[in-house]
Structures are given as C-alpha cells and as structure tokens.
Amino acid sequence: MIKKLMLLLMFGFIFLYALTATAPLADSFPETSIGETVIHRGYDETASKNLVAAILLDYRLFDSIFEAGILLISAAGVLYMSRSSGFSKPFPRAKEAAVPKDSDSILAVSRILYPFMLLFGFYIIVFGDLSPGGGFQGGVILATARLISVYIPEKASENTDPLNRLEKILFLCLLSLGLISLFTRGAPFTNFFSGSVDPEFRRLFLVLLNLLIGLKVSSGLTIIFIRFIKEGK
Amino acid sequence: MYLILYGLIIFFIIIMLREKESLRLIIYFAVFSLLMSVLYFLYHAYDVALAEIAIGSALLPLFFIIALGKQKNFVVVSRVEDGFFSEKEDSPGFKLLERFTNSFNLTLDIFFEHHMHIKGAFRERNVDLIIVKSHRDGKYVFIMKKSSVLHHKLQRLLLEDPRIRFEVVEEDEIYD
Amino acid sequence: MLQLSLILLMIGLGLYGLATSRHLIKSIIFLNVLEAAVILFFLRLFYLPEGTAPIITSLGGEAVDPLPQALMITTIVIGASVTALALMMSIKIYHQYGTLDWKILLEKEDNQ
Incomplete structure (x- = not known):
C-alpha cells in the first residue's frame, strides 16, 4: 500500500513538472523549419503529393530503409528464439492436443474477405504518394490478410524459409534501389530521376520503393506470425 | 468532441x-x-x-x-502406459484428463517417459502433472505441485475413482 | 492546455501501469499504451486547428507540419516489432518457469 502511494506521489510530481514545462508550448503552435521547407518545396523536389511520404521516401530514405531493417532483425530474433534448443520444451510431443475446429462461418467470411484485403493493401501501397498510406501501412494490411488466410485450409503453408529468404532479398533490393541515384545523380538515397523530369515519371521511384517496403514488411510480419502459431508444436 | x-x-x-x-x-x-x-x-x-x-x-x-x-497448456508426464492410461483416446485415464482440460479451456500435452527423473521435474521442466504406478497397492498416483491453482479442482474430479491416489508435493522436495 | 494535460495524464497512467502490473502480458500492453500516448502528445503539439493534412490538394489551406508525423510512423513500426519480440520472450519465459507473474519470476531468479 505504502509502495503504491509513493509511486502515485512520484508520478503526480512528474506530471505536475511536465505540465508546467509544456504549458508555454500549448498555444504557440511550433513549427520546425524543416517542415516549412518541405511544405513549400516538397512537391517540386520529390514529386510526392503526400508530404509525409516525401519525407519518408526521399529526404530521410536512408533512415526508412534501416527502419525496415529493424523489422528484419526483429523477425530474425523471433526465428532464433523459437528455434533455439536451450529454451524449448524438454519432451518430445507424444500426441497432438485436441484443437477445436474452426467454425464454418469464420471460414466462409475469411474466404470472401481475403482477396478484398489483398486489394486494399496493394491500393494503400501503390497510391502511398498521392493519398494517406505507404509501404508500412499497406504492408501491415497485407500481413493481416495473410493472417486471415491461415483459417483457409488450402492456402495455409507453414514453411517460413522461403519467406525469410524473400525478405532478405527484398532488403538488398531496397538498398540497391536507394543506391542507383549515386550513379545517375551523384547523391545516394534519393530519386534516381533528376529534378527536371516530369513528376509523373519521377513517381515511378516512389511507387517502386513503396512496393518493396510493403512486401518486405508484410513478409517480416508473416514470418513472426507463423512462428508464433507454430511455437511449441 | x-x-x-x-x-x-x-x-x-x-x-x-x-x-x-x-x-x-x-x-x-x-x-x-x-x-x-x-x-x-x-x-x-x-x-x-x-x-x-x-x-x-x-x-x-x-x-x-x-x-x-500458447500459455494455456496442461503438461502431463506419464511413466505408465497400459490399459488404464495410454495414447488411445478411449483409455479411461485419458478420457478423465480430457474432460478436465476441456472444462477449463486448456490444451492437453501428454508425454510418455518410462525412465524419467521426477526429482526437480516440476521446477525445471514446467510439468503440471506426473502419473506413476505405485508398487505397494497398485494404484495410479497423480502427483501435482502445491503451488498450482488447479490441484484442488482436479482432486475433486478424481475423488470418486478408486484406481487413483492423489498426492500434492511442495515444489522443491519432490517425491521419488 | 486542457488537452495537453490530459495527454500527460495518459502518459502518467501508462507509466503507472507499467510499474505496478504483475502480469507480464499486462506490462507489454501498457508499454504500447505509453507509446500511443507519447505519439498523441507530439501530434497535438504540432496541430493547427484551421490547418489541413500535409497532402497537396487543390483545396489549399495551411498544412500541418509533416516532419513529426513521419517520425511517429517510424515509432509505430518499431514499437510493433519490439512488441512481437517481447511476446516471443514471454512465451519462452512461460515455457521455462511456468508462470508470468513478475513476483514469482523474481523469486525464482533469486533461487537459482
């Protein structure tokens, strides 16, 4: 009881301190100078109408690629932990546990929903530079569609090795796509078309990048998901 | 808003x-x-x-x-494998355990090890229940750890069966 | 001002839950709550009431600063991968110790 009271008191103190520290910020509407530049020059420099995607896919593309790399590392960690023998179950499993059968309505609904979810995910990915969305969000939706497909018996495959290889290859593709501009424009990690080309052509780079990131994110999350399901079996 | x-x-x-x-x-x-x-x-x-x-x-x-x-498994290790308790689904011991795990929404994991060391099994291997056959009276002994929440419930379920004796052990001093 | 203090209250509640919850899964959930509250704090800080989203349309209007939003997307993706890793660890901890209670886990750690 005393412990909880102390904790509450401590958090109350931190809360009050943070409140007084942030009070002047509340009505001042701060704006970063980078943000202002992006708003005014973003479309001309990157050909992306969605300025958040302009920052993610052009101005700080280097960071975004290695952000996708963090997902790769996370999937590798999950794979390692679920395979390591030191932690896993000590006994060989003698008998499969009685798993309750999935209901027919779930199966029917997932059969109908699966293609639409794939379509929506690809829409979010491909139009990521014109409307809200992008590689990460669309990739997560694709992964969710894959999760639904686990309920469909004829589509379920549980081997993660090809997916793992695919994710590594996609990561290398991302890196090399980012490096193409080193040869065409002399600067790495930016659009490989120069600024004088028509924006409709320069969009190609963004769409390609979004597609690669989306496929990579979805395969990484699918690996994690399948390892979760298979864990302990 | x-x-x-x-x-x-x-x-x-x-x-x-x-x-x-x-x-x-x-x-x-x-x-x-x-x-x-x-x-x-x-x-x-x-x-x-x-x-x-x-x-x-x-x-x-x-x-x-x-x-x-994944965290709702009920791990059973059995030293006996005979007419009373075996891999077959119609053996009476298996039916009993299945009834118990189904009523608590648990997944039943059964392992058969004829020469296992019971000492330290609860602590190190996360076993919930050990089944042994007693040499003295021929009963099947169900061993559970005292800290487990489920042992009262399983004991109540098994009380009527004359073939089973129930034992509860402290976690660190395991009967062998 | 009121909104900012409510967000700070959310951050405080997230920290409190992280510190006091005894179940490991609950701790991971409150880590996510804390993260969502921090993201909300940044978005509120750079919010213009009469602004528009940072997407160039024919409608015009002053756009909200896009830089914090780009950083927050990074935060969400990294948070998801950290959560997945933490959940895998929790499964492994459960299989080894048989419990997810912090108190019992710490006792077992001391005994070994």
Whole structure:
C-alpha cells in the first residue's frame, strides 16, 4: 500500500513538472523549419503529393530503409528464439492436443474477405504518394490478410524459409534501389530521376520503393506470425 | 468532441489498469487503439492514424491472443502406459484428463517417459502433472505441485475413482 | 492546455501501469499504451486547428507540419516489432518457469 502511494506521489510530481514545462508550448503552435521547407518545396523536389511520404521516401530514405531493417532483425530474433534448443520444451510431443475446429462461418467470411484485403493493401501501397498510406501501412494490411488466410485450409503453408529468404532479398533490393541515384545523380538515397523530369515519371521511384517496403514488411510480419502459431508444436 | 474522446480513452486505460483477466485486457487494448487512431485522424495525421489502426487494433491484439493461447497448456508426464492410461483416446485415464482440460479451456500435452527423473521435474521442466504406478497397492498416483491453482479442482474430479491416489508435493522436495 | 494535460495524464497512467502490473502480458500492453500516448502528445503539439493534412490538394489551406508525423510512423513500426519480440520472450519465459507473474519470476531468479 505504502509502495503504491509513493509511486502515485512520484508520478503526480512528474506530471505536475511536465505540465508546467509544456504549458508555454500549448498555444504557440511550433513549427520546425524543416517542415516549412518541405511544405513549400516538397512537391517540386520529390514529386510526392503526400508530404509525409516525401519525407519518408526521399529526404530521410536512408533512415526508412534501416527502419525496415529493424523489422528484419526483429523477425530474425523471433526465428532464433523459437528455434533455439536451450529454451524449448524438454519432451518430445507424444500426441497432438485436441484443437477445436474452426467454425464454418469464420471460414466462409475469411474466404470472401481475403482477396478484398489483398486489394486494399496493394491500393494503400501503390497510391502511398498521392493519398494517406505507404509501404508500412499497406504492408501491415497485407500481413493481416495473410493472417486471415491461415483459417483457409488450402492456402495455409507453414514453411517460413522461403519467406525469410524473400525478405532478405527484398532488403538488398531496397538498398540497391536507394543506391542507383549515386550513379545517375551523384547523391545516394534519393530519386534516381533528376529534378527536371516530369513528376509523373519521377513517381515511378516512389511507387517502386513503396512496393518493396510493403512486401518486405508484410513478409517480416508473416514470418513472426507463423512462428508464433507454430511455437511449441 | 475532443473531450469525449479523451474521456473515453482515459476511462479505458483505467479499466485496463483494474482488469485482471488477460483476454478482456487485450480486447480493451484494441478499442483503445481504435479511439487513439480517431484522435490522430482529427489532428490531421492521416498516415499515422492508418498505421495505428492497422497495427494497434488488428495485428497486435492477434499477436497477444496467440501468445496467450500458447500459455494455456496442461503438461502431463506419464511413466505408465497400459490399459488404464495410454495414447488411445478411449483409455479411461485419458478420457478423465480430457474432460478436465476441456472444462477449463486448456490444451492437453501428454508425454510418455518410462525412465524419467521426477526429482526437480516440476521446477525445471514446467510439468503440471506426473502419473506413476505405485508398487505397494497398485494404484495410479497423480502427483501435482502445491503451488498450482488447479490441484484442488482436479482432486475433486478424481475423488470418486478408486484406481487413483492423489498426492500434492511442495515444489522443491519432490517425491521419488 | 486542457488537452495537453490530459495527454500527460495518459502518459502518467501508462507509466503507472507499467510499474505496478504483475502480469507480464499486462506490462507489454501498457508499454504500447505509453507509446500511443507519447505519439498523441507530439501530434497535438504540432496541430493547427484551421490547418489541413500535409497532402497537396487543390483545396489549399495551411498544412500541418509533416516532419513529426513521419517520425511517429517510424515509432509505430518499431514499437510493433519490439512488441512481437517481447511476446516471443514471454512465451519462452512461460515455457521455462511456468508462470508470468513478475513476483514469482523474481523469486525464482533469486533461487537459482
């Protein structure tokens, strides 16, 4: 009881301190100078109408690629932990546990929903530079569609090795796509078309990048998901 | 508008703080993420709202539920394998255990090891129940650890059966 | 001002839940709550009531600063991968120790 009271008191103190520290910020509407530049020059420099995607896919593309790399590392960690023998179950499993059968309505609904979810995910990915969305969000939706497909018996495959290889290859593709501009424009990690080309052509780079990131994110999350399901079996 | 959303979110956080059951906690978390993404949308951050709604209220709750489902195993190690208790589904011992695990929504894991060391098995190997055959009276001995919450319930279920003797041991001093 | 203080209250509640919850899954959930509240704090800080989303349309209007939003997307993706890793660890901890209660886990750690 005393412990909880102390904790509450401590958090109350931190809360009050943070409140007084942030009070002047509340009505001042701060704006970063980078943000202002992006708003005014973003479309001309990157050909992306969605300025958040302009920052993610052009101005700080280097960071975004290695952000996708963090997902790769996370999937590798999950794979390692679920395979390591030191932690896993000590006994060989003698008998499969009685798993309750999935209901027919779930199966029917997932059969109908699966293609639409794939379509929506690809829409979010491909139009990521014109409307809200992008590689990460669309990739997560694709992964969710894959999760639904686990309920469909004829589509379920549980081997993660090809997916793992695919994710590594996609990561290398991302890196090399980012490096193409080193040869065409002399600067790495930016659009490989120069600024004088028509924006409709320069969009190609963004769409390609979004597609690669989306496929990579979805395969990484699918690996994690399948390892979760298979864990302990 | 904003204040209603803020009130709802803080209400859900407080519910989550007081909630003891994990499955309900996860559902509340999904609702919390949904409300959060509505707020992000109202603050003109459409991309962040889309990411939050896809990850926070669809993907992560699924991961949580699967992780929780992996933690409901009932591990049984048996030294005996005969007419009373075997891999066959119609053996009486197996039926008994299945009835027990089905009523508590657990997954039954059975391992047969004829020469296992019982000493330290509960602590090191996360076994819930050990089945041995006693040499003295020919009864089947069900051994459970004292700290397990389930041993009272299983004991009540097995009380009528004359073939079974029940034993509860402290976690660190295992009967052998 | 009121909104900012409510967000700070959310952050405080998230920290409190992280510190006091005894179940490991609950701790991971409150880590996510804390993260969502911090993201909300940044978005509120850079919010213009009469602004528009940072997407160039024919409608015009002053756009909200896109830089914090780009950083927050990074935060969400990294948070998801951290959560997945933490959940895998929790499964492994359960299989080895048979419990997810912090108190019992710490006792077992001391005994070994």
